[in-house]
Amino acid sequence: MMDHIILNGIWDIAYSPEEAGEFGDTVALDFVPAYWEDRTNTLQRTALWNSLRFNPGYRLQRYPVEGTVPDMSLPNIVGRFRYTKTVFIDKNYEHKLALFQVGGVQNSLKLFINGIEAGSHIGFNTPFTFDIGAFIHYGEDNEIIMEVSNFPLLNEIGESVSGCTVRAANEATGGIYGDVALIFKPLPALTDAFITTAENAESITVNCSCTEPAPIHWEIYDKNGLMDEGLSESSVFTVTRGSMRFWSPETPYLYTLKLTLAADSTELVFGIRRLTTHGSSFSLNHEPVYLRGICEHGYYPDTVHPPRDINYYRDVIITLKQLGFNFIRFHTWIPMEEYMRAADELGIMLHVESPNNTTTEEWIQILKYVRRHPSVVICCCGNELLIDDAGVDKLEHHAALCRELMPDALFSPMNALRGVEYGWLDSNLGVDLCYEPFKHNDKRLNRLIAFSDVFNSYALGQLSYNSISADPAELDHFQSIYKRPRISHEIGIHGTYIDLGLSRRYKGTRIGDTELFSSVESHLESEGVLKRAPLYYVNSCKWQALLRKHCFENARRCKTIAGYDFLGVSDHHWHTFGYAVGLMNEFYELKPTESIRNIRQYNNESVLLIDLANNRNYFCGGQLKCRISVSYFGKNKIDMATLRCTVGNTSGHILKRFNFRTGPLISGQVVEIADITYSIPSCEHPEKLLLRAELDDVPYPIENEWEIWAFPETESAADGILCVDSLNNVALASLNNGADVLLLGSEPFNTLPVSFQIALAGRTNGNLATVIEHHPLTDPMGHEGWCGWQFSSMMTDASAVVFNRTSSIPFKPIIEVASSYKNVHKQAAVFELNVGRGRLLICTFRLSPDDPGACWFKKRMLEYMRGASFSPQIAASVDDLRTIFSASPKITAIVNDNSAHNPNDITMKK
Secondary structure, three states, X not given: OOEEEEOOEEEEEEEEOOOOOOOOOXXXXXXXXXXXXXXHHHHOOOOOHHHOEEOOOOOOOOOOOOOOOOOOOOOOEEOEEEEEEEEEEOHHHOOEEEEEEEOOEEOXXXXXXXXXXXXXXXXXXXXXXXXXXXXXXXXXXXXEEEEXXXXXXXXXXXXXXXXXXXXXXXXXXXXXXXXXXXXXXEOOOEEEEEEEEOOOOOEEEEEEEEOOOOOEEEEEEEOOEEEEEEEEOOOXXXXXXXXXXXXXXXXXXXXXXXXXXXXXEEEEEEOEOOEEEEOOEEEEOOEEEOEEEEEEOOOOOOOOOOOOOHHHXXXXXXXXXXXXXXXXXXXXXXXXXXXXXXXXXXXXXXXXXXOEXXXXXXXXXXXXXXXXXXXXXXXXXXXXXXXXXXXHHHHHHHHHHHHHHOOXXXXXXXXXXXXXXXOOOHHHHOOOEEOOOOOEEHHHHHHHHHHOOOEEEOHHHOOOOOHHHOOHHHHHHHHHHHOOOEXXXXXXXXXXXXXXXXHHHHOOOOXXXXXXXXXXXXXXXXXXXXHHHHHHHHHHHHHHHHHHHHHHHHXXXXXXXXXXEEEOOEOOOOHXXXXXXXXXXXXXXXXXXXXXXXXXXXXXXXXEEEOOOOOOEEEOOOEEEEEEEEEEOOOOOEOOOEEEXXXXXXXXXXXXXXXXXXXXXXXXXXXXXXXXXXXXXXOOOOEEEEEEEEEEOOOOOEEEEEEEEEEOOOOOOOOOOEEEEEOOHHHHXXXXXXXXXXXXXXXXXXXXXXXXXXXXXXXXXOEEEEEEOOOOOOHHHOOOOOOOHHHHHHHOOEEEEEEOOOOOOOOOOOEEEEEOOOOOOEEEEEEEEEEOOEEEEEEOOOOOOOOHHHHHHHHHHHHHHHOOOOOOOOEEOHHHHHOXXXXXXXXXXOOOOOOOOOOOOOOOOO
């Protein structure tokens, strides 16, 4: 029988700010388990306080900021703590296996028993144990000392080890975060056990480690009782699946294995599952599966550190599954035991990823830690590190260890193959380059293919940084070089404005003490737009939702992409101090206008898709021609189904119905099922139409909808209005003398670029929202207060006029483009002024003659200017105009920083 002596609670604590310095005063503190920074209030009342050293990287973070925003930092304690406790150990334990167990430490620990070093551990990802039998005095008091250090870690060749739980708000985190216990097991003893599923998923192998050989009795239980049992003379033995059912996200069946070795016993909870690859596809337990994943960054607004409450993770996983996700990728961190147990219970697949530059020793510890959980199906060695030739060598070694220690998991070498499929610098790709289907290092890639099961592919940012212009056919063409299934790396990355209303939720927390919200409020107030922040937030969420749907659907239209990890399920503000990337906020609450039903339309097991281009504007009488397909991953083949489609308006009137009979739907395929041709009906004003599709004769709802825009056929006549593409001296003179002038362009105003691609999360450049005011010019547009699909072409390669602080002209746009809240620029795309005796209307959107929306809008502006309602409310002189012709200094920016490079990450200096 195993005995536990729990050592949590009060220890005698001493501190040294140096890695090898002397310790100071000793005080008794409740310090196990605890992160040091969570005990700041307690430490402040002790003699240790004045000697404490704090995170040297901590800095006050405040907006506005230009360029790269630093990651969130907190004043965490840096140094080394000595923990001392005296424990009486009964003589009855003398002939048992004695283990000292630590549930986790940041970042390293040395153990001393009775003055002798009994073990050391470097790393912050896993629990660990020491065999301490040789150091114990039985029947006596024993002095136990733990020296815990949180100085930065380096790997074998001096590279910094970094991941989400030691970066940003977690930089300089220290302490013992798991339980500490003495464990005594009768001999002979089981020291480890894990289960692997055979490649054909029809048997399991039980792998035991024992202090000495002995027969092992095994029993398997389900919720109803004993299912099977046996006796093995070997420490490794196989059990057939029999009546045991497969574990999957839909049916997470778990069983309990009880192992008995003489007087020692242990229990394992397990599930039978095997994720396998076939060409460019995945199967789970012989059935095709598409990995619909999220990127988990480990941001916890209440606690900073990952909670140890399993119910927290259960709630998270339930929410994710409701939204259609079946997969979680952990970005450079290893989940807590409670997270993995919740995933096992509720059914969601996990992709675990070591911190960047993890040592080989800790990689082994990680594999041994996570292999007890059926939910863990993929193991990976970091994020966006440079894979040079030496990097390939290390990855090959780590792949071999994965095969040996966790053979039923797939190996992914790196999330995004920098140095192979892309580079931040030309030198990243090295030599031996191939230029088809795009520039890459073919030699390195082929070496990776030899030992990798799956790739997390950047795919030139087509589903992330440039998602608006993704080309599914081109992405499929890329597959010719990979020869393995691809999970598209961090799709989305669409930012939103910050929700200032959440600041109250942070009261009393350590993050609440930062200026995450207060400095935004101060900055917006100084720019005169604080009252508009709630509107920016809502409109930003609408824009983000539109682009996210488009991005997900492009991913599903690719026939050779086998899954994605979505960078955007929830906001996580440790990254670049404010990273509003989520479809949910950081409290896992859906953002405005989102719904489970809408999200599942494009993030479900099976989804309907359409090949609409980005320009969804049509003239009345024009032909809508599109093709509908289905990405089908149902459990059964469907011989035939019915596709029902309707075209309707926003009032709910159905204008046209279509019915199609499909051919066979085979699981794991993208199948084209219908071609639609529709004549756009006549309308007096622009009108949004909804094309809805629903598949019948299938086990669960498969439905989707897409918006298209109808515009009356137009001809523009500029009678009586001076149309110019630049406010040159002639145009200014005409204005001053009473002319009505329409400026279709931006010269010579100071401008910033505009795109229909929303700004990347966390950046200070790009734009996060649009606002269309109620106004005689825009009211006939049928708009919803922001620029939706009808503006896609008009916003592409366009610009907006910047009203700088020195401008004497009030900022009152008709169509506004809201920049990042981190560095506010007041921007107008459409606005009007009285200038001298004339009137001026300015539009900086791109008005292409090929875009029905642009043609109509140009005509509408001319009609408006000739009508009685053209009455600008703001008067300006020519000299006033010149105050916004240029800024001092001149503002320059790009639409989006189209680079994965994050200079805040110390592991990415190459």
